[in-house]
Amino acid sequence: MTFLEARAQVVGAIQHAWATMDDVRFAKALADPAQDVPFEDLKFDSLAAMEVCMELEERTDVEIDLADLVAHPSVNRLAEHLQSRSAAK
């Protein structure tokens, strides 16, 4: 999995969670790999964070914990983490 592929999966999972959050303010930044989006800005609640983890696990077959979102607290950092986890499988 390349970084861009991993990032696309992270963004897809966030957008999946956002389907229930009804918030598209960050859509442009999320679509642009040159931009990083801190999760703090997205203001996930614990349920949305759980949804992101579950969706990422579904999409990539890589285990993702809520703690991973805290340890890698932005779209690009989580994508890098996902990429390395995927490579380690």
Add this chain to the structure above:
Amino acid sequence: MSTEESRPGSADGAGADAAVSFLTLHRDSARHEYFAQRPWPAPFFDRNLQSWIVLDPKDVAALLRMPVLRPGTAGVAAAHKEIERRYGLSFEALDSVFPHIPLCAHGEAHREPRRRMATMLARCRSEIVEGVDRCLDDVVARLEPGGEIELMNEVVGPLVRVVLGGLAGVSLREEDVQESVSIVFDRMIGTRKRQRIEQALRTLAERLRSSPDWDKTGEEEAAVLALFILGNDALAGTLGESLYQLFRTNAGSRMCDIAYPEIPNETGIPYVERVAEAAFAHDGRHFEAGTRLRVYLLPFAYAEEADRSDVFGVGAHTCLGKPLTIDVWRRLTARLAGLPLHVEVVDYEMRTDDYLFNVPARIMIRTWQ
């Protein structure tokens, strides 16, 4: 008190470092130096974890004795029920085991499972110790020729299996305890990992039932599985981390020349979480109900002024496996102290997908005459 009033780097958090991530500090390569620093900072709030950080052994001991603070793990059973309900998943094995885990209860509800578990441990202790001695004969024979050996597979793993097998009343094979079921206590693991733990517990239960020595009822089986959850990573991590730290700091020494402490010098449980059931005060501070605290046990391992045995916790939720762990540690180190082999660590890696326990994935050592 507002959470903004006290942070690392602020006056209240003097001695702490704002750049430190308390999510992973306990497993970071810099942890030995960090936890050896003085003075200890006063408790401070960590925004990332939304939790108070407690490092000073004096604060830790005082807070762990407060009945108003329940273990963070006391909510695990309810959390699984909620995940089951919300996402249509089933954690049947875990649901049957949680009532037998003392750490999943608090106050009056905690007394009975703790009493039951303490009785189970006491009943098996002398038999387990005999098993440990027999296991150590084999372990020492593996070490004696010298060369490279991986401690988690060749030393720690067999000892943990002897202890857990002794508690279950069966002989465990290596493949019986492959999966870490202990991390179910981590509130920040995802659903897939929870499902993997559930499956591992079911498989383990099937294996136990298929053993010719197995004679337990359903309730007793759940209690045995509870002991696996509580004991596996805690014991493996404590033994592994303690050996690693001793061999790391005594690189090149002969094993027989190392001063082995009576109490393990590291712990597999670097911290515990507590949640305030009601408002309370500590050291002049006011904490609201619902406040979450990450209370570090690791400093007890490094604080000469503190009682090192408190690394097993203090108060109502003190580790029930403490006497047995110390038994195993003393027997293991007594054997190592008889080996005139030089030792050094050549490779070490912490388990990578665990934010709760400190369990090495690999400790490769080299020994020579």
